[in-house]
Amino acid sequence: MVGIVIVSHSNKISEGVVDMCREMAGKEQKIISAGGLDDYSLGTDAVKIANAIENADSGDGVLVFADLGSAILSTEMAIDILKDSSKDIRVEIADAPIVEGAIAGSIEAYIGGNLESCLTKAEEVKIFSKLNK
Amino acid sequence: MEKTVYSYIKAMRDIIVENKDFLTQLDAEIGDADHGTNMARGFNAVVEKLSEEDLDLKNVLKKAGMGLISSVGGASGPLYGTMFLKAANVAVDNTMDPNVLCQMFKAALDGVKERGKATKGEKTIIDAMEPAYEAFVEVIDSGGSVQQALEKALEAAKEGVEYTKTIIATKGRASYLGERSIGHQDPGATSFTLLLESILKNYMK
Ligand SMILES: Nc1ncnc2c1ncn2[C@@H]1O[C@H](COP(=O)(O)OP(=O)(O)OP(=O)(O)O)[C@@H](O)[C@H]1O
Ligand SMILES: [Mg+2]
Numbered sequence: 001m002v003g004i005v006i007v008s009h010s011n012k013i014s015e016g017v018v019d020m021c022r023e024m025a026g027k028e029q030k031i032i033s034a035g036g037l038d039d040y041s042l043g044t045d046a047v048k049i050a051n052a053i054e055n056a057d058s059g060d061g062v063l064v065f066a067d068l069g070s071a072i073l074s075t076e077m078a079i080d081i082l083k084d085s086s087k088d089i090r091v092e093i094a095d096a097p098i099v100e101g102a103i104a105g106s107i108e109a110y111i112g113g114n115l116e117s118c119l120t121k122a123e124e125v126k127i128f129s130k131l132n133k
Numbered sequence: 134m135e136k137t138v139y140s141y142i143k144a145m146r147d148i149i150v151e152n153k154d155f156l157t158q159l160d161a162e163i164g165d166a167d168h169g170t171n172m173a174r175g176f177n178a179v180v181e182k183l184s185e186e187d188l189d190l191k192n193v194l195k196k197a198g199m200g201l202i203s204s205v206g207g208a209s210g211p212l213y214g215t216m217f218l219k220a221a222n223v224a225v226d227n228t229m230d231p232n233v234l235c236q237m238f239k240a241a242l243d244g245v246k247e248r249g250k251a252t253k254g255e256k257t258i259i260d261a262m263e264p265a266y267e268a269f270v271e272v273i274d275s276g277g278s279v280q281q282a283l284e285k286a287l288e289a290a291k292e293g294v295e296y297t298k299t300i301i302a303t304k305g306r307a308s309y310l311g312e313r314s315i316g317h318q319d320p321g322a323t324s325f326t327l328l329l330e331s332i333l334k335n336y337m338k
Binding site: 037041042044045070074076077 | 165167171202203206207208210211212214215248249305306
């Protein structure tokens with residue numbers, strides 16, 4: 001199953017998004033929070049993210065949701081760190097809002113979607129109208 | 134160069150710690166008020182990881198890069214971390230041959246640009262670093278000394294910082310402010326200039 005990693009500056013946000021995804025996800029599904037710094041202050045940590053990606057992978061790849069700024073930079077750095085240590089994990093960063101995107105992506109993973117379809121489902125939420133306009 | 138690479142890293146740490154509040158103040162104006170804290174946390178962690186017995190240039194630069202990546206906590210972590218890692222890649226043993234220095238500078242600059250997907254004029258580190266690199270190479274290519282090259286590079290970096298006051302941020306947190314970012318100098322360009330200043334000072338010691 002495709003693994004999911006949630007990256008935010010705030011540990012509360014990443015934990016909260018994981019909780020929301022879990023409501024609809026399978027028990028065994030890997031949805032991992034990598035938010036904030038070790039002391040729970042606001043920030044992003046590429047090493048923490050790299051570990052989360054490794055833990056989320058079960059062979060089918062990992063889809064990462066990140067908030068803004070260094071959340072993206074640190075995730076890209078994490079992917080490079082994994083590559084440099086020759087860890088062969090397929091990783092994609094979703095160009096999607098973190099809450100809605102992560103829920104769409106993790107449901108698609110749960111029902112057996114591959115990395116590409118999880119990415120597509122997650123990125124589709126960008127054009128999905130909440131107000132049915 | 135008789136000074137160890139460790140002495141340079143320590144000089145960088147010292148200047149960052151000295152200017153921690155100043156950098157954070159700059160970041161408070163157009164960012165999230167953490168640049169000084171981030172950089173000080175990063176360089177303190179790096180110095181803690183190193184020892185005076187670490188003499189190998191490549192190895193120390195690598196450790197410094199990884200140390201920054203794992204402890205800074207903001208955008209400047211992956212950016213400065215990549216800078217050190219890329220310089221380490223092209224460093225040759227312990228030679229401080231001016232041409233090798235130019236190559237290290239170039240690799241570091243390209244690394245930051247690639248990591249941040251930024252170019253000159255976006256109100257970032259690059260606005261100080263690119264002119265500094267160009268000035269450095271120009272002096273070396275025309276037969277000048279490393280000290281002269283560092284002096285010119287520092288001058289160019291300072292001008293770069295002044296230039297950041299005149300432009301709108303299009304990368305990083307400050308980009309959310311749009312026009313409102315004009316009139317403020319970029320924290321990252323400023324910290325880069327401080328690092329360069331510490332290198333020159335340590336070189337002349
Ligand atoms: N994409 C980028 N490319 C180059 N430099 C950047 C980029 N984004 C930010 N910077 C630089 O980083 C500096 C800010 O560093 P700082 O340590 O405060 O990180 P931050 O912006 O708070 O990170 P975060 O995204 O976590 O909030 C800016 O002043 C700018 O010079
Ligand atoms: Mg900041």
